[in-house]
Structures are given as C-alpha cells and as structure tokens.
Amino acid sequence: MKAYVFPGQGAQYVGMGKDVYDNHPLAKELFEKANEILGFRITDLMFEGSDEDLKQTKVTQPAIFLHSVILAKTVDESFNPEMVAGHSLGEFSALVAAGALSFEDGLKLVSQRAQAMQKACEITPSTMAAIVGLEDHVVEEVCESIEDVVVAANYNCPGQLVISGSFEGIDKACELLKEKGAKRALKLPVGGAFHSPLMEPARAELAESIKNTSFSKPVCPVYQNVDGKPYTDPEQIKANLVSQLTSPVKWTQTVRNMIADGADDFTEIGPGKVLQGLIKKIDRSVATQGISSYNK
The missing domain is CATH 3.40.366.10 (Malonyl-Coenzyme A Acyl Carrier Protein, domain 2)
Known part of the structure; x- marks a missing residue:
C-alpha cells in the first residue's frame, strides 16, 4: 500500500x-x-x-x-x-x-x-534536545525524575528521542542522560519547548x-x-x-x-x-x- x-x-x-x-x-x-x-x-x-x-x-x-x-x-x-x-x-x-x-x-x-x-x-523561555543511543524508557524515567519541566517530545525512531522543557530541565536531563550512556545529548536550535x-x-x-x-x-x-x-x-x-x-x-x-x-x-x-x-x-x-x- x-x-x-x-x-x-x-x-x-x-x-x-x-x-x-x-x-x-x-x-x-x-x-x-x-x-x-x-x-x-x-x-x-x-x-x-x-x-x-x-x-x-x-x-x-x-x-x-x-x-x-x-x-x-x-x-x-x-x-x-x-x-x-x-x-x-x-x-x-x-x-x-x-x-x-x-x-x-x-x-x-x-x-x-x-x-x-x-x-x-x-512567555516561558525553553528549548529541546536530541537524545541518541538510549532506549525510550530510560529517557522517560530520567525526565520523570527531574522537578523542572522536561518531557519526551518526539519519538523519532528507535534510539532517537527528542526531549522538551525549561532550560534548567533540559540541562539537568542532558547531564543525567549522558551519565546513563547516551551517545549524544544535544540541545537543538529551536525557539521553545514544543510538544510539552x-x-x-x-x-x-x-x-x-x-x-x-x-x-x-x-x-x-x-x-x-x-x-x-x-x-x-x-x-x-x-x-x-x-x-x-x-x-x-x-x-x-x-x-x-x-x-x-x-x-x-x-x-x-x-x-x-x-x-x-x-x-x-x-x-x-x-x-x-x-x-x-x-x-x-
């Protein structure tokens, strides 16, 4: 089809x-x-x-x-x-x-x-980041553990998930996800936290x-x-x-x-x-x- x-x-x-x-x-x-x-x-x-x-x-x-x-x-x-x-x-x-x-x-x-x-x-300055090389559930668990706003935003393909949230939330998540073994945790050049x-x-x-x-x-x-x-x-x-x-x-x-x-x-x-x-x-x-x- x-x-x-x-x-x-x-x-x-x-x-x-x-x-x-x-x-x-x-x-x-x-x-x-x-x-x-x-x-x-x-x-x-x-x-x-x-x-x-x-x-x-x-x-x-x-x-x-x-x-x-x-x-x-x-x-x-x-x-x-x-x-x-x-x-x-x-x-x-x-x-x-x-x-x-x-x-x-x-x-x-x-x-x-x-x-x-x-x-x-x-209204709320915010951003997104691409996370590469981790399973979705690991990224989700890390986001849920952070008090600042940060969520899974784009399930693009296996091993590639974009997260979205406040600058503080994204910074903390990127740091923790690198510790968990992410190949990349890269902030994206976007204007805000879309799909959050x-x-x-x-x-x-x-x-x-x-x-x-x-x-x-x-x-x-x-x-x-x-x-x-x-x-x-x-x-x-x-x-x-x-x-x-x-x-x-x-x-x-x-x-x-x-x-x-x-x-x-x-x-x-x-x-x-x-x-x-x-x-x-x-x-x-x-x-x-x-x-x-x-x-x-």
Missing part, C-alpha cells in the same frame, strides 16, 4: 517551492492566494529570503506547509493516498492532502498555530480556532501524532490536533502502525529527506522516496 508522509519544522531552505511556482500555473495561483491570506509575501522569503527569515516560526511553519501541500496538489499526477501522516506541523499538510481540510483553512490554522507557539515561547506542557497557552488559543473550522471526512485514514493511530472521524481528528501541541509526537509508533496496516511504500512530500531517513531506521524493508521539487 502507498503511504504519503509530510515533514515538520526544520526542513526549510531558501529557494523552496520556486521551481514549482515558476513551472505550474496552479502552484503559482495557490502561492499567490497564500500571500493574500497571510497578509505578507511569504513567497519572497521562501524564494529569496535569508536563513534567518525562514527560521522565524511564523514564516517556517506556513512555508513548509505550502511547499508540501502545493507539491502534493501539482507534481504527482498519481497522488491517490491510501494512508497519510505528518510529523508535527506536517499533520496539517497531511490533512489537507487527504481532503479533511481545505487549502485556505489549513493555511490559516498553520499560521495561527505558529503565532500561538511563538507567543508561548516568549509549556505549550499550554498555544494549545488553548489554537483549540478555539480548530473548533470553529470546518473539517471533512478524509479520503483515507490519517495517522495522528498523539497516539500513532488512524482516524477518519472529523471530530476525533480535531480533538487530536488540539492535543498535539502539548503531547509527544509518536512517529515511531505511527510508522509501525502504518506498516502493520499494509504500508510498504512511503513517499515524503515536501522539503528535505528527514522522514525518509527515520522510516528506514524504523523498518528497512519498506520502500521510501521523496518529492521535494518540480518534475515535468
């Missing part, structure tokens, strides 16, 4: 999307519509901006969403998903690609999500927007981050999206469930190759490829 997956924050690069904008009339139309919806020319920042421009959360998240969704709508003529999933932000791309959300509503929610997360980061309790102000703000947005039944199951399970009921999808901001991204579990349900061919749509690499580390037997640029 064919599965499509969509990347999250961190995959952005200057020049992303310009080739499809220049070569496909529908892509140009959708990018220009996005400029109108956002109230600024995000295409200028995507195509010709600086790395610093693209690192702003309010730019990064819509940029990756637009690149992924517009490629899905214009590049692969055979795009007919049997199952979809997205990593964090990528879940919104997956929902639009599967027809659960309109392009316009998806972009508005992604923009609101980015701004709400930015505000939450400013410190995102509660953003979750509350986004919940209202999601509640007031119309969702449809997707054309195929959407495997959601909160538990890695497939959903098609619009109300359940909405509830899971709200929970996503303060819950961990269970990517390892998602990919394993998709494979158990018949996925044997994964295509990543959007910038970068991060998810292809993670899927290979989860199960080397499945086929992986990516669509990251315009191909005639």
Whole structure:
C-alpha cells in the first residue's frame, strides 16, 4: 500500500517551492492566494529570503506547509493516498492532502498555530534536545525524575528521542542522560519547548480556532501524532490536533502502525529527506522516496 508522509519544522531552505511556482500555473495561483491570506509575501522569503527569515516560526511553519501541500496538489499526477501522516506541523499538510481540510483553512490554522507557539515561547523561555543511543524508557524515567519541566517530545525512531522543557530541565536531563550512556545529548536550535506542557497557552488559543473550522471526512485514514493511530472521524481528528501541541509526537509508533496496516511504500512530500531517513531506521524493508521539487 502507498503511504504519503509530510515533514515538520526544520526542513526549510531558501529557494523552496520556486521551481514549482515558476513551472505550474496552479502552484503559482495557490502561492499567490497564500500571500493574500497571510497578509505578507511569504513567497519572497521562501524564494529569496535569508536563513534567518525562514527560521522565524511564523514564516517556517506556513512555508513548509505550502511547499508540501502545493507539491502534493501539482507534481504527482498519481497522488491517490491510501494512508497519510505528518510529523508535527506536517499533520496539517497531511490533512489537507487527504481532503479533511481545505487549502485556505489549513493555511490559516498553520499560521495561527505558529503565532500561538511563538507567543508561548516568549512567555516561558525553553528549548529541546536530541537524545541518541538510549532506549525510550530510560529517557522517560530520567525526565520523570527531574522537578523542572522536561518531557519526551518526539519519538523519532528507535534510539532517537527528542526531549522538551525549561532550560534548567533540559540541562539537568542532558547531564543525567549522558551519565546513563547516551551517545549524544544535544540541545537543538529551536525557539521553545514544543510538544510539552509549556505549550499550554498555544494549545488553548489554537483549540478555539480548530473548533470553529470546518473539517471533512478524509479520503483515507490519517495517522495522528498523539497516539500513532488512524482516524477518519472529523471530530476525533480535531480533538487530536488540539492535543498535539502539548503531547509527544509518536512517529515511531505511527510508522509501525502504518506498516502493520499494509504500508510498504512511503513517499515524503515536501522539503528535505528527514522522514525518509527515520522510516528506514524504523523498518528497512519498506520502500521510501521523496518529492521535494518540480518534475515535468
């Protein structure tokens, strides 16, 4: 079975999307519509901006969403998903690609999500760190032993888990996890503690927007981050999206469930190759490829 997956924050690069904008009339139309919806020319920042421009959360998240969704709508003529999933932000791309959300509503929610997360980061300065070489339960136990806020945030693949929390919590956890034998405990260049309790102000703000947005039944199951399970009921999808901001991204579990349900061919749509690499580390037997640029 064919599965499509969509990347999250961190995959952005200057020049992303310009080739499809220049070569496909529908892509140009959708990018220009996005400029109108956002109230600024995000295409200028995507195509010709600086790395610093693209690192702003309010730019990064819509940029990756637009690149992924517009490629899905214009590049692969055979795009007919049997199952979809997205990593964090990528879940919104997956929902639009599967027809659960309109392009316009998806972009508005992604923009609101980015701004709400930015505000939450400013309320409580915080960060994330990648932990490599330990079993999940060891990382979880260490996080639970620390009084400061620090939690498991991204279950990316076996032996790679990202933790999220206050600066103090992350520092203590990294120190203890190195003592436990972690190969790496590296702080990430991110603006805050995504997928942790410190995102509660953003979750509350986004919940209202999601509640007031119309969702449809997707054309195929959407495997959601909160538990890695497939959903098609619009109300359940909405509830899971709200929970996503303060819950961990269970990517390892998602990919394993998709494979158990018949996925044997994964295509990543959007910038970068991060998810292809993670899927290979989860199960080397499945086929992986990516669509990251315009191909005639």
